[in-house]
Amino acid sequence: MALYRVFLAKEIVAQLRDCKRREREAMARFFDEIADDPYRAGDFVEMDDIGRDIQVTLIGRHALYFWPDHAVKEVKVIGMKVAGN
Numbered sequence: 001m002a003l004y005r006v007f008l009a010k011e012i013v014a015q016l017r018d019c020k021r022r023e024r025e026a027m028a029r030f031f032d033e034i035a036d037d038p039y040r041a042g043d044f045v046e047m048d049d050i051g052r053d054i055q056v057t058l059i060g061r062h063a064l065y066f067w068p069d070h071a072v073k074e075v076k077v078i079g080m081k082v083a084g085n
Contacts, residue, residue, distance in 0.1 A: 038068040
């Protein structure tokens with residue numbers, strides 16, 4: 001059983017519908033992995049407007065932006081962009 005719950009921003013759900021099946025499956029595996037290991041580091045880190053570290057992981061041609069909210073045992077996936085944009 002996962003240690004944390006993973007929450008996706010509404011925009012990401014819509015974007016996932018447009019992804020190829022292989023990309024969706026890779027992202028689903030990633031969501032399971034960060035639920036099991038919320039301390040997992042991304043490929044790099046960006047800072048949001050309040051100074052919080054946002055982990056960025058590259059999966060295929062996409063960059064996923066997430067941060068662990070340890071107080072409530074959730075990982076929030078807050079953004080998804082085509083890498084390089």
